[in-house]
Every structure is written in structure tokens, then in C-alpha cells.
Amino acid sequence: MIHPPAAEEIITLSKQAYGLSGLVERLPGENLNFRLDANDGKCYVLKFAGDELPAEVIELEHRMIENLISAGIDISLPRILPNQQGEIETKFRTGVGDVLRARLLSFVRGSPWCEADTPDAGLLRDLGRVLAEIDLVLAGLDHPAAHRTHRWDLASAGVHREKIALIDDPVHRRLVESMFHLYAACALPRLAGLPHSLIHSDANDENVMVDNGKVIGLLDFADSLYNPTICELAVALAYVMLDVPEPLKDGAEIVAGYQAVRPLSQEELEVLFPLICGRLCTTIAVAAERRTIDPEHPNWFVTEARAWALLKRLAEIDPVVGTTWLAGRGHLEPGLGAGAHLNALLKRRNERIGPSLSIAYDEPLTIVRGQGQYLFDIGGRPFLDLVNNVCHVGHCHPRVVMAGQRQMALLNTNTRYLHGLLIEYADRLCATLPNGLDTCFFVNSGSEANELALRLAETYTGRGDWLIIDGAYHGNTTLLVQLSPYKFMGPGGSGHPEPWVHIVPMPDGYRGIYRGQDQAAGEAYGDEVGRVICESCAPIAGFLAESLLGCGGQIIPPQGYLARAFGHVRAAGGLCVVDEVQVGFGRAGTHFWAFEQQNVVPDIVVMGKPIGNGHPMAAVVTRREIAEAFANGMEYFSTFGGNPVSCATGLAVLDVIEEEGLQARALELGQRFLLGLRGLMNEHALIGDVRGTGLFIGIELVRDRESLEPAAAEAAELVERMKARGMLLSTDGPLHNVIKIKPPMVLNEADVDMVLRSLEDELGQMARSEPF
Numbered sequence: 001m002i003h004p005p006a007a008e009e010i011i012t013l014s015k016q017a018y019g020l021s022g023l024v025e026r027l028p029g030e031n032l033n034f035r036l037d038a039n040d041g042k043c044y045v046l047k048f049a050g051d052e053l054p055a056e057v058i059e060l061e062h063r064m065i066e067n068l069i070s071a072g073i074d075i076s077l078p079r080i081l082p083n084q085q086g087e088i089e090t091k092f093r094t095g096v097g098d099v100l101r102a103r104l105l106s107f108v109r110g111s112p113w114c115e116a117d118t119p120d121a122g123l124l125r126d127l128g129r130v131l132a133e134i135d136l137v138l139a140g141l142d143h144p145a146a147h148r149t150h151r152w153d154l155a156s157a158g159v160h161r162e163k164i165a166l167i168d169d170p171v172h173r174r175l176v177e178s179m180f181h182l183y184a185a186c187a188l189p190r191l192a193g194l195p196h197s198l199i200h201s202d203a204n205d206e207n208v209m210v211d212n213g214k215v216i217g218l219l220d221f222a223d224s225l226y227n228p229t230i231c232e233l234a235v236a237l238a239y240v241m242l243d244v245p246e247p248l249k250d251g252a253e254i255v256a257g258y259q260a261v262r263p264l265s266q267e268e269l270e271v272l273f274p275l276i277c278g279r280l281c282t283t284i285a286v287a288a289e290r291r292t293i294d295p296e297h298p299n300w301f302v303t304e305a306r307a308w309a310l311l312k313r314l315a316e317i318d319p320v321v322g323t324t325w326l327a328g329r330g331h332l333e334p335g336l337g338a339g340a341h342l343n344a345l346l347k348r349r350n351e352r353i354g355p356s357l358s359i360a361y362d363e364p365l366t367i368v369r370g371q372g373q374y375l376f377d378i379g380g381r382p383f384l385d386l387v388n389n390v391c392h393v394g395h396c397h398p399r400v401v402m403a404g405q406r407q408m409a410l411l412n413t414n415t416r417y418l419h420g421l422l423i424e425y426a427d428r429l430c431a432t433l434p435n436g437l438d439t440c441f442f443v444n445s446g447s448e449a450n451e452l453a454l455r456l457a458e459t460y461t462g463r464g465d466w467l468i469i470d471g472a473y474h475g476n477t478t479l480l481v482q483l484s485p486y487k488f489m490g491p492g493g494s495g496h497p498e499p500w501v502h503i504v505p506m507p508d509g510y511r512g513i514y515r516g517q518d519q520a521a522g523e524a525y526g527d528e529v530g531r532v533i534c535e536s537c538a539p540i541a542g543f544l545a546e547s548l549l550g551c552g553g554q555i556i557p558p559q560g561y562l563a564r565a566f567g568h569v570r571a572a573g574g575l576c577v578v579d580e581v582q583v584g585f586g587r588a589g590t591h592f593w594a595f596e597q598q599n600v601v602p603d604i605v606v607m608g609k610p611i612g613n614g615h616p617m618a619a620v621v622t623r624r625e626i627a628e629a630f631a632n633g634m635e636y637f638s639t640f641g642g643n644p645v646s647c648a649t650g651l652a653v654l655d656v657i658e659e660e661g662l663q664a665r666a667l668e669l670g671q672r673f674l675l676g677l678r679g680l681m682n683e684h685a686l687i688g689d690v691r692g693t694g695l696f697i698g699i700e701l702v703r704d705r706e707s708l709e710p711a712a713a714e715a716a717e718l719v720e721r722m723k724a725r726g727m728l729l730s731t732d733g734p735l736h737n738v739i740k741i742k743p744p745m746v747l748n749e750a751d752v753d754m755v756l757r758s759l760e761d762e763l764g765q766m767a768r769s770e771p772f
């Protein structure tokens with residue numbers, strides 16, 4: 001920390017370095033700025049900095065200001081005036097031993113925006129115009145020192161999110177968390193694609209100087225940097241919109257003034273509202289951090305309360321509406337309000353769609369767009385998708401979309417013609433599997449793939465009985481419903497298995513029959529499969545098992561389970577079929593296929609959901625001899641299975657998983673999640689168990705850790721609370737008390753941390769019975 005120089009030191013310096021004498025007075029604000037009323041009749045500013053300010057940054061500021069002046073910008077700027085040696089800075093040592101670097105600046109007259117009269121439309125537009133003119137000039141300039149980041153870099157505001165935990169009030173934490181989320185989901189992913197340039201980046205209400213209804217000056221180039229150009233406008237708006245009765249209306253005037261000089265693209269307009277929120281959140285988060293350092297600091301908290309007030313107002317506004325207003329179309333009321341729209345859609349859906357299909361969440365969501373790990377509702381509000389394992393490489397991944405679109409425009413037909421893509425895709429899939437799994441069938445859904453797997457095994461073995469894990473779900477066809485305890489034992493089900501279905505216990509290390517037996521549990525559960533085979537005396541065609549149990553409650557079978565179970569099945573003449581529909585393609589983190597964790601090689605692998613990133617496709621891969629036995633004269637044909645569009649899509653998915661390193665990412669993020677969740681488990685007795693591998697995680701809620709009484713209502717409430725915060729989770733398991741996490745694999749660390757902070761808050765509020 002440097003100490004302000006004494007007045008006499010400043011006077012001596014002015015004389016020696018600049019040949020000026022006069023009166024000095026410290027200017028308000030955080031910076032070491034002094035006004036010098038010199039005896040040449042002019043007024044100057046002497047600006048001091050410590051050694052931490054690199055010379056290149058001072059040079060950058062100088063170059064920017066000189067460029068703006070020579071381009072004829074019609075406002076005054078703090079021009080750096082060289083010392084008598086012609087240098088732009090003067091180094092000197094103060095009496096207390098600090099080395100300071102002084103700059104003499106021309107004085108910019110006028111009143112700061114925050115002290116001027118309430119701005120009218122003319123002044124607001126003038127600010128927009130000035131900023132646009134500055135941006136146009138600066139777009140032609142670059143400087144190595146500008147390629148940096150700093151505390152107020154709006155394109156990196158996400159770094160401040162971890163400071164949310166420093167805010168005391170949970171209601172306030174929730175607000176700022178959700179607005180940071182808005183920034184992260186709606187602005188961040190789009191910034192890289194927007195025009196970038198050198199910007200001033202700090203047109204706040206103390207730096208914009210006003211006189212007689214016009215902007216006449218702009219101060220303080222210390223935060224300038226190379227950034228998305230739109231951040232210039234966003235920073236200014238975040239300040240001008242403080243404390244005014246109609247912030248979006250005022251904002252729209254500034255945007256209009258800006259656009260008259262530098263028209264904005266639709267993409268730039270759409271990030272403006274979330275960027276403004278991001279800036280306000282930064283102010284709040286930085287204040288929270290600074291409060292831990294010096295709660296009495298005279299300058300650090302001047303904007304904080306005003307930022308809270310504006311953020312609260314903006315939180316009430318749908319981002320789509322905010323954008324509409326800022327773009328100057330606020331008078332166009334968007335027809336039906338969101339609530340009325342939802343009710344109308346719901347009514348029509350109930351009339352037209354089969355009622356056996358439920359809708360997620362107490363208050364349904366109308367989702368209209370997806371990008372990466374986020375879904376957006378009709379108002380533009382973002383939701384972090386923590387449950388959709390189908391959009392594996394991220395919603396609407398551009399590479400996958402492009403591959404499908406391109407092939408769709410070229411050819412889409414059935415597989416009775418030769419086509420290179422079919423072979424290429426089959427080769428690529430087989431290359432991910434152990435040797436021997438070398439023959440592919442392509443279909444359209446997980447259910448269809450499981451049905452085919454049953455037929456393959458039954459034809460090969462000449463038998464028709466199946467072993468199935470309790471609680472499992474494998475598909476929606478008649479046969480698969482009969483084979484899925486999740487369905488036939490559930491509401492509307494027969495309540496008992498068909499004679500050809502034999503249920504083996506769920507290999508659940510938490511509440512199953514061998515709970516707590518760690519090492520031995522895998523083999524013990526595996527031997528249960530042998531026991532059921534013996535007791536049934538049935539002609540077993542096969543054992544159909546998920547490698548990790550999804551609907552069963554995010555269960556990770558103990559090590560040794562599949563090896564032992566497969567041994568019993570094979571000894572009885574059956575085939576081993578793994579259903580990787582939920583968990584394949586790298587989700588488990590350690591391996592590409594989850595069955596690989598158990599050191600087994602199945603006879604048939606069933607794939608679905610993530611395989612096409614949302615494009616409806618699925619596959620079955622088996623050994624040649626099994627496929628040959630199936631070719632018994634009856635042709636197997638699927639009209640759509642393996643069509644060129646599906647193959648192109650599937651190939652793009654494999655490319656993205658590989659090139660973006662998504663399996664490794666799943667492992668890393670999964671560990672981050674598990675660590676955080678286990679920390680929460682130590683604090684909250686409601687969490688009975690946390691389990692998972694990669695991005696396949698379960699949180700089991702119980703009312704009592706001894707009796708394991710399931711906390712299904714609490715799980716449902718927690719899911720609703722998280723949804724209200726913009727995070728989508730769901731419950732599963734036979735007792736409906738397991739919260740499942742299986743997001744698109746493009747999640748990032750900041751998302752994980754937000755989920756953990758939010759769960760902590762909501763669990764705390766639930767413990768105190770506070771509403772949400």
C-alpha cells in the first residue's frame with residue numbers, strides 16, 4: 001500500500017518536473033489524484049501511482065487519448081502532458097520512501113454525471129453518441145498492454161462468483177447468484193463471437209463529465225483493455241441506470257444514441273442486458289470481498305447499495321423484455337404475458353397429447369432454446385441443465401448441428417444402399433469397444449435397441465427367460481415394460497413379473513441387502529444372480545443390466561459385481577447384455593463405456609440417448625457369431641436406423657467428445673461435484689449418501705441416517721427450490737428420494753460451484769423451514 005504524497009512534495013515535484021507552481025488539493029475518489037491550480041492560470045491534475053502500474057499501461061492510456069484527440073473527438077480528455085524532459089511520467093521517491101510515478105494531466109471541466117441534473121433524453125443520447133464515436137476510433141488502435149484482464153474486466157466477471165459466499169443474507173445471495181447465472185449463460189458463451197476492440201471500459205457516473213445538457217468530457221483511462229466492444233456500452237448503462245425511475249427507458253435512449261453512430265448487431269443487443277447484470281453483480285461481489293478487508297473504507301462502497309437496488313429491479317424483468325426495451329422496442333408489448341402464454345399452451349397440450357405423459361416441475365417450463373449446458377425459457381431466463389444426458393456434448397452443439405444439416409441437404413435414405421458413412425460410423429463405434437464387439441445394428445431409440453438385443457440373445461441361445469435387476473428401466477415397448485421392474489412394479493403396472501422374468505437384487509451399497517460390506521458386496525450381489533438362476537431353474541437367454549443404474553437411483557454397483565454375475569450367467573448358458581443407454585460415451589469419466597469400470601466384456605452392448613446428441617438414434621453392437629445366428633432367414637430392417645443423417649450426426653458426436661476431451665472433463669468435474677457434495681453431507685443430515693462416477697451422480701435424501709427413511713418430499717422440494725434458482729434437477733429411484741445429476745458434459749467449474757453454493761443455501765433454508 002502506498003501513502004499519498006504530502007502537499008509540499010507535490011509542489012516541489014510540479015516545479016522541478018513541469019515548471020509549474022500553484023495550489024494542490026486531493027480530488028475525491030479511490031485514486032491518488034490531485035488538482036493543481038497553477039500560476040500559469042491553468043488547472044491540471046497530478047496523478048500518482050505506485051510501481052505496480054506497468055509503464056506499458058501508461059503508454060497505452062497515452063496512445064489512446066492522443067489517438068482520440070487527433071481523430072477530432074469533440075469532448076475533452078485527460079491528456080498526458082510530458083515533463084520538461086519530454087517524458088510522460090516522472091518517477092520520484094516520497095519522504096516515507098515510496099517510489100511514486102507521477103503524470104500531469106490536462107484538467108477536464110464539467111460536472112460528473114452523478115452530480116449533474118437528472119438527464120433528459122438529449123443528454124442520454126449524447127452519451128451514447130460519444131461512446132460510439134470513441135469506440136469507432138479505438139477500433140483502429142491496438143496495443144500489447146491492452147490484452148490483459150483486471151478486476152473490472154466485464155468479459156471475465158465470472159471470476160467474482162465465488163465471492164457470493166461472502167454475502168451474509170441468503171436472500172441476497174440467491175439474487176446475485178441468479179443474476180451472475182444470467183450473465184454466465186446469456187452473455188459469456190456469446191462474447192467470443194462478437195466484435196472486439198480496445199475500449200475505455202469505465203464510463204461510470206463519476207468519469208463522464210457533463211455541462212449544459214451535453215457530455216463534455218471523459219476521465220480515467222486506467223481500466224481500458226481489449227474487450228468485446230459492447231462491454232463499453234454495458235458498463236456505462238450499468239451506472240446510468242442506477243437510481244433512475246425508468247432505467248430501461250433511459251438505457252434505451254443511450255443505446256439509440258450509440259446506434260446512430262455505431263449500429264449494433266442483434267447478437268450485441270442480446271448480450272447487453274445480461275452484461276449490465278454482470279457488471280452490477282461485480283460491484284456487489286467486489287464490495288463483499290472488500291468488506292472483509294476494510295468495512296469502513298470511504299470509497300469502496302459508494303455504488304454498492306445503488307447496485308443492489310437496480311439489480312433487484314432488473315431481476316424482475318425477463319431478459320427478453322429487457323433486451324426489447326434496450327433495443328428501443330419497449331413500446332411493443334410482447335402480446336400475451338408469460339403466465340398467460342404458459343396456461344394457454346398447457347391447456348392445448350392437455351387436449352391434444354396423451355395424458356400418460358407427465359410434465360416436469362410444479363410450474364411447467366416453456367423451453368424454447370438450448371445452448372451448451374443451458375436451456376432458455378420463453379422469457380429468455382437461463383436454466384442450467386443438470387439432468388439431460390441426451391444432449392451429451394451440449395445442446396445444439398454447432399458441429400453436430402452442422403453435420404446433420406449438411407447431410408440432410410444431401411441425402412437421407414435407408415440402409416439398403418451402400419454408403420460410406422454407415423461403414424465409417426460402425427468402424428468408429430467398434431473402435432471404442434473391446435475386441436470382439438465388432439458387429440453393429442442401427443435403430444432409432446434405446447427401447448428399439450434393447451428389443452433387438454433381446455431378440456439377438458434369444459435367437460442365439462434358443463431360450464426366452466431373462467434376468468433383470470430390481471428397479472431397472474429398459475424401455476417403453478410391451479416387452480421391455482414387462483422386463484422393467486421400474487414399470488411393472490410401479491403405478492399402473494401388473495405388480496408382478498411375467499414368468500419369463502427373474503428379478504435379481506439391486507447391487508446397492510447404501511441400502512441393499514449387502515449394505516456396508518464394501519469389498520465383499522460386489523461378489524455377494526453377483527452371487528445373488530447365481531442364486532436366482534438356480535432357484536428359477538429357468539432357461540436363461542440372458543442378463544440385461546445397466547452398467548450403472550439410472551432409474552434405480554443412480555447406483556454404482558460395487559466392484560466385482562458384473563464379473564461375478566456374468567460368470568454365473570455364462571455358466572448357465574445365457575448372454576450378458578449391458579444397457580449403456582444412459583451412461584455410455586464417456587460419462588463415467590474413467591472409461592468410455594461404464595461397463596469397463598468392472599473389467600468385463602459383455603456379449604451385447606446397447607447404446608442410445610447421447611449417441612446422437614438429441615438426434616433420435618441408437619445402436620446395438622455384438623459379436624459376429626451372435627449377429628450371424630440372428631441372420632436365420634428373417635430379415636431385420638429399420639426404415640430409419642443407420643441413415644446417412646444419423647451416421648453423420650453420430651460421427652460428429654464422437655469427434656466432439658474426443659476433440660473437446662469430454663471424458664476427462666466428466667472425470668474432473670465429477671470429482672469436484674463429489675467433493676463438494678460430501679462436504680454438504682457433513683453439514684446436512686438430510687443427505688444420506690452421495691455417490692457417483694464422472695458426471696453420473698446421485699444424492700440420496702433420508703430423514704434418518706439409521707433407519708434410512710426416504711425423504712421423498714424433501715427431495716422433490718429441493719428440486720423445486722433449485723429450479724427456482726435456474727438449475728434443473730430431478731428425482732429418481734424406487735423411493736423417489738434420489739436427486740440425480742447427469743448433465744451435458746460441457747458443464748464447467750463455475751457451474752458446479754454455483755450448484756454447490758445453491759444446494760448449501762437451499763438445504764440451510766429447508767432446515768430452518770424458510771420458504772423460497
Ligand SMILES: Cc1ncc(COP(=O)(O)O)c(C=O)c1O
Pocket residue numbers: 444445446447448450473474475476546550551579581582608609
Ligand atoms: C437405461 C435405459 N434404457 C433404455 C431406455 C429407453 O430409451 P428410449 O427412451 O430412447 O426408447 C432408457 C430411457 O430412459 C433408459 O434409461
